Amino acid sequence: MSDASELARRLAREAEAVCRHYLSNGRRQGRYWLVGDIGNTPGRSLFVRLHTSSKGPAGKWTDAATGEHGDLLDIVAATCGLHSFREVAEEARRFLKLPRWQREPTIDLQAAQGPRDSKAAHRLFAMAQPLSGTLGEVYLRGRGIDPLVSTDALRFHPRCYYRPDDTTQVETWPALIAAVTNVNGRITGIHRTWLDPDGYDDRRLGKAPIDTPRRAMGDLLGNAVRFGNVDDVLAAGEGIETMLSLRTVLPSMPMAAALSANHLAALLWPASLRRLYVAVDADPAGHAAAKALAARAVEAGVDAIALSSRLKDFNDDLRAFGATSLREALSGQLLPDDAARFLDVTLA
Structure with missing residues (x-):
């Protein structure tokens, strides 16, 4: 049995405590812990399974916005800014030795944010395609906008993950993908506008028939x-x-x-x-x-x-x-x- 597997299993037995400690900007909902992303951004895109069930083992997580998934060791690494397995293992062992009353956030979450928070945004933007000839271009033209003025910041994804509020169900819809950047041009986040696959219509202005067709994630x-x-x-x-x-x-x-x-x-x-x-x-x-x-x-x-x-x-x-x-x-x-x-x- 590998050290990584054993640590992951031990963390999974304490899944809710792990989430409260490392994903303190989230909250429990039913059998899941909900948060914005693996970098502990507020939101609801990432969900962690708190108990083993027919849907899978405790401690497994999925980011509905990007399709990323993993276990609690990944969360420890991301929120603490750790890169080597040795560092992650040391932090996991330290956490597991803490008395329960000490299992509250102890890391500097503000300092921990940065490149890690933008990793998923970078990946999603890179996965998307240029606007030309896509439903994203149809959407912009339907709203009277010249798509040529947006080529640097906008792309299109034909099957972008979407998770409705108050559920763990994941859907896919076509989406306009916008890169959020800082003053130096570095991507820090992403904005998604899910689109109606049937094309533009005036009633919904071309947006998908879902409750929240616009969402952003990352450092905004x-x-x-x-x-x-x-x-x-x-x-x-x-x-x-x-x-x-x-x-x-x-x-x-x-x-x-x-x-x-x-x-x-x-x-x-x-x-x-x-x-x-x-x-x-x-x-x-x-x-x-x-x-x-x-x-x-x-x-x-x-x-x-x-x-x-x-x-x-x-x-x-x-x-x-x-x-x-x-x-x-x-x-x-x-x-x-x-x-x-x-x-x-x-x-x-």
């Missing part, structure tokens, strides 16, 4: 789905479709989609930035996030200028009024030099 705070290389000017907003709608008529302006109002308020930018355009979603959370981001920009010596849509967001504007109308509306909101520099004159 301060990071974004980024389109183009930033120098002195950047446009930032919440949604991917919102920013791609702007980029359809401003194809050379660098843009960032922060994915939510809270993340927009915390967005990071390079030191070279001099002017920040903030796309404001027309709801209370959108206004609050835009205000917070603009205040941070001004404090950092960056000019902040709001971009306001006529409807709820700029994709609504693009679909309702068309690219030419959106271009005309933006021409009055951009500074004259930026209008001349970035607006797509071919739409005139």
